[in-house]
Amino acid sequence: MDPLEVPKGFKAGFATLVGRPNVGKSSLLNAILGHKVAIVSDKPQTTRNRILGVKHLENGQIVFLDTPGIHKPKYRLDEYMVEVAVRALKDVDVAILVVDVKEGLTEEDTLVIERLREVQEKTPVVCALNKIDLTSRERAEQVEREIRRALDVKRSVCTSAVTGEGLSDLIDAVLELLPEGYPYYPPEMVTDQPEYFMVSEIIREKIFNLTRQEIPYSTAVMVENIKDKGNVVVIDAYVFVEKDSQKGIIIGQSGRMLKKIGQYAREELERFYQKKVYLNLWVKVKEKWRRKSGSLRELGYYLRKE
Ligand SMILES: Nc1nc2c(ncn2[C@@H]2O[C@H](COP(=O)(O)OP(=O)(O)O)[C@@H](O)[C@H]2O)c(=O)[nH]1
Ligand SMILES: [Mg+2]
Incomplete structure (x- = not known):
């Protein structure tokens, strides 16, 4: 076989986790990888850098980018953090909008949705209705309807980073939107962080x-x-x-x-x-x-x- 030939049906690409602070982006990444690559706390704005985490699957490779929460900047540090998140939406294959269905949508979620509207022509959006363990499906559907009024969402999945619910569905939803291609990273690589x-x-x-x-x-x-x-x-x-x-x-x-x-x-x-x-x-x-x-x-x- 030609070593440069793309393995048949194998998918590979980048997916950025975005959302306002504290919705569970880093927790989701860690839970999906089964490996702690991003730190987590109960306080907003824990993540300050772009964190890369690679999920190796039999039929594909998803390179996740975890980002700082998008919020209204107060300090130069905040401006940097928001810029990191916005940049991580450029040239990726999928954007994963993470929301907290218990808390519902806030003004900061609106900021995130605005950013996604700017890229949605090029970058399909999957929505993770996270923290489903804390509330009902009805509540999640209500939040989803609200999001869909403003954004073209390809698929949405109820998830919990705590119980693991919906994680494999989220992986499938992302994988479906990735192009076929060679893996970007070798199998032993989980993160690029020094x-x-x-x-x-x-x-x-x-x-x-x-x-x-x-x-x-x-x-x-x-x-x-x-x-x-x-x-x-x-x-x-x-x-x-x-x-x-x-x-x-x-x-x-x-x-x-x-x-x-x-x-x-x-x-x-x-x-x-x-x-x-x-x-x-x-x-x-x-x-x-x-x-x-x-x-x-x-x-x-x-x-x-x-
Ligand atoms: N109950 C519940 N808590 C969650 C879930 N995901 C994240 N959390 C909690 O929400 C807080 C913020 O999580 P983190 O991953 O740091 O959010 P980020 O700022 O979006 O990266 C932490 O206290 C997490 O333990 C979830 O699915 N269910
Ligand atoms: Mg985080």
Whole structure:
């Protein structure tokens, strides 16, 4: 057989998960892959970068792009995040609109739908009516009708990232819309994220889960060093906040908060590396980093050349 011949019936392509913050885009990606590639929290705007996750199937390969939630930007960081999401809609084969059927549509969902209207001629839209475990089918259908009034939806599927309901239907719906072609990534590849980024995200997730109000949002994590010393991996990382008072909160009374963040992160990192991990965390103030493009660049929040 000609090695360049497309395997008969094999489908391959890109599908972008979009939606307002907190609807479950990252949770869906992790559940579909059966592998945690994107961090998740109960707070909006947890995801700040485009996350790639590859689903390998017998008859195809779906390259999912998880994106930051589309919302009204307040800081330069927000503008960056929204731009990442919008760009991830360009030149993909399918857009997956994720909505939260329990909460229903909000003004932010309308922003997302507007963006999808701009691309729907070229990019077919599949809708994931997510968090179906929290509400009824009738409610989901009502939300779906509302979406269809504004958008040409090719297919919609009730899903739950928690129970796994509808995930295989969602995969089928996406696969159907993909072109035939060779896989983009080798079979062992689940994500394209560099190790340093994965580690910083794991730490950032713990901060999102353990702190409140402005604290998670004013935090960025940068991994300085990862050294594999055989039986133990030694990691040095910085936690950046915007002001001294936030530094105090991240460190906590007698260092208790930082210890907890470090402990939770270390436990997950030990599962990730399958060995013992020493995690050294330092907290530093980087004044108003969310507003400064120079700081954003230093912390890795910048748009790569396409
Ligand atoms: N009950 C329920 N909760 C969900 C589901 N999907 C996501 N969540 C929760 O919703 C919150 C936001 O999830 P996340 O994946 O970070 O949303 P994202 O901002 O759209 O990426 C987290 O607390 C998740 O555990 C779902 O299908 N059912
Ligand atoms: Mg997310």
